[in-house]
Amino acid sequence: MSAFKPAAWPRKLRSQEWFGGTSRDHIYHRSWMKNQGLPADLFDGRPVIGICNTWSELTPCNAHLRDLAQRVKHGIYEAGGLPVEFPVFSTGESALRPTAMMYRNLAAMDVEEALRANPIDGVVLLAGCDKTTPALLMGAASTDIPSILVSGGPMLNGWFRGERVGSGTALWQMSEAIKAGEMTREDFLDAEAAMSRSPGSCNTMGTASTMASMSEALGMALSGNAAIPAVDSRRRVMAHLTGRRIVQMVKDDLKPSDILTKQAFENAIRVNGAIGGSTNAVIHLLAIAGRVGIDFSLDDWDRMGRDIPTIVNLMPSGKYLMEEFFYAGGLPVVIRMLGEAGKLHKDALTVSGGPMWDEVKDVRNWNEDVIRPVEKALTQQGGIAVLRGNLAPNGAVLKPSAASPHLMKHRGRAVVFEDIDDYKARIEDENLDIDETCVMVMKNCGPRGYPGMPEVGNMGLPPKVLRKGITDMVRISDARMSGTAYGTVVLHTSPEAAVGGPLALVRTGDMIELDVAARRLHLDVSDEELAQRRAEWTSAVAPPSGGYARLFHEHVQGADTGADFDFLKGCRGAPIPRDSH
Structure with missing residues (x-):
């Protein structure tokens, strides 16, 4: 892959079609924005950066994202941009019924149309809970304006009577223990307080942490983003640096289509095998690839992940949690180890503007029981196994490490x-x-x-x-x-x-x-x-009678292609809308 060549700057930005002139329409757009107390020189041609926030008190994993949005704003202002925060539909895994997955595509539509319809030159995607990360990446990929993701981060370790309690994993274990007569209902209720003791998403290598890792492996987040705990001050620093970085990405016109290449998805598959990532990553990466038009299938998952050892010793495959993973060095260590083993496209471009290898080549592993050497892997054949036969002609998946x-x-x-x-x-x-x-x-x-x-x-x-x-x-x-x-x-x-x-x-x-x-x-x-x-x-x-459920039923495609809507496949870009005023 050739080195990325920044575009000339200054150049006319998309937002200037709204704000950059003296016509009635330009004044109309600016004057309404100024009722928020914004100085006139913020509309002088500097990039307008959207902060796409999935904050919601009904999405506990993302309930702390308001603070991170402020940190992103600091970075954007420092770098000479104008930050504008906006909400999108938040798919909360723990409370949303019938299932958060039903609304992933709705959230992706929300993101896409918000970016397309508004005067935004680049966007910071604030995600955390399971489906918010793929939804935001899908919407951004379809619009293809400069985009970068920052995760809310995992919660701190849970502890109960001297034992680690992994969010979700412990719930399944304890529920089965009650049915087996090995645990009392009273003990189960006592353990509840230990399961989620700080802000953040799941502290296991569940879907939230997996998709944060996939974002970093794809090159759509800054190196080191995936594992920093939600309450660690370094999570705020990551948000601040992300705000700075998106302004330069707009200046360079560095877009998702530049980053989300076939090589990026192959890197992500291998990283997923090494971390013992969630099977949900299969569906989400297939959907994201579909938005940028990459030829990517279940066969790629099996081909690229079959010989990848699972080296991250985290629940549910292993014994540790995300807090220890961060202290050991986090995802950059895993990526470096894959690169040293010849299982990484080292020159894959990232949001940093440079190749992935430059970000990880000098990192160190600080705990070889958490991030294990290959010869001590949890399993030598990790990844995702894609099964076929007369029961699953289009494929089925299984996670060998679990x-x-x-x-x-x-x-x-x-x-x-x-x-x-x-x-x-x-x-x-x-x-x-x-x-x-x-x-x-x-x-x-x-x-x-x-x-x-x-x-x-x-x-x-x-x-x-x-x-x-x-x-x-x-x-x-x-x-x-x-x-x-x-x-x-x-x-x-x-x-x-x-x-x-x-x-x-x-x-x-x-x-x-x-x-x-x-x-x-x-x-x-x-x-x-x-x-x-x-x-x-x-x-x-029976088909639903109407509403979004009917739309979903009529247009959702199979799991083997990402369960996206048939009419959302492909990158449609972000044209300048015609002004109606």
Whole structure:
């Protein structure tokens, strides 16, 4: 890749179409802005920088972003820009129903249209909670104005009775322990206070921390952004420096399309394998790539991530949390180690204006139990395994670093749940015909089947199995799984059941074969029998009556391509709108 060549400066900026003249329309635009107490010389041709803020008290992970926005503003003013903060739809993972994923595309539309319609020359994307990061990157990629992301950062470690408590991960563990009779409800309630003890997003390598890492690996955030705890003063410094940097990016006309190349996505895949990142990153990176028109598929995930060892010892794959990851050196150490192993496109351009390698080549690893040498990796075959077969012709995914080795090759009898409600109604029934050798199958929880594709793929095990000391079983669905979760869980099975994918045809008693090494997921039923079942099949999912849910149902694409809307694919740019005044 050739070195980036800055554009000449000064040049006429997009915002000057609104503010840069003496006509009635120019005065109209400026005068209304000045009612906020802005001096006239702020409209003298300096870049107008948007601060796209997903702050919301209904999104606890992002509830501290107002303070970071002020730090970004300081940096923008220092560098000679005019900061303008604006809100966008905030997809809060912990409270939003039916699932935050349903609203990722809505938030991305909000970002895109806000950038396109307003006098903005560049934008700082303030994100944190799981879906806010991909949504903001998707919207910015579609508009393609200079953009840079700064994360809110993870919360501090949780501690309960001398043990680390990982947000999400501990919740799943303790919930299963109660069903197994190993923990009391009172202890569970006592542990609640220890789970989320500071501002910030999940302190495990869940989806929030994974997507912060993906932003840095893609080159869309400053080096070191991903791991700084939310309450650490260095998080504020990162926001301040990001504000400074975006002004120079506007001067250089450094856009997402310059950074989000095929090489950048390949780097991100490898980083995701090394950190034991969330399976949700698969869907989000596919969607982001679709916005910039990059040829990027599930096959790339398997090809680029298959031989990547998982070296970051964090929950849910390992034992530490994001706070220790930061103290050990954070993501720059991981990127450096991949580069030294010949598994990184070192010259990939970043928002710094230079190649990624320049940012990481001199960093040090301060804790080799947190960021392990390759020979001591959690698993030598990390990454995301992409499975195919007659049960998943378009692909399904599994996270090897969070799975049980003894289940990576397994043949078992299917126990089928028609949807999440059927699962909840039957899973604790002592008469349910199931044991640890079975394969749990859940249908109708994909993008259309259960609007938005909820994080229910890591189905809890039946209590009667848990009481035997069993902690994992093979589970298959068209749903997603929280990045904080774990287990031998096959996800994103495509095509999904609601559109007639083979998953819809599975019946209790069928035999299913899983072979992760061979990347195979096979339903042991004859083609003739499957054809007969298909002829008898009708979808149990009715289209929503209207509103955004209807739009989602009619236009969402499959998980194998990113679950984006069909009409949002591609980079549409940010044209100068015609003035209507």
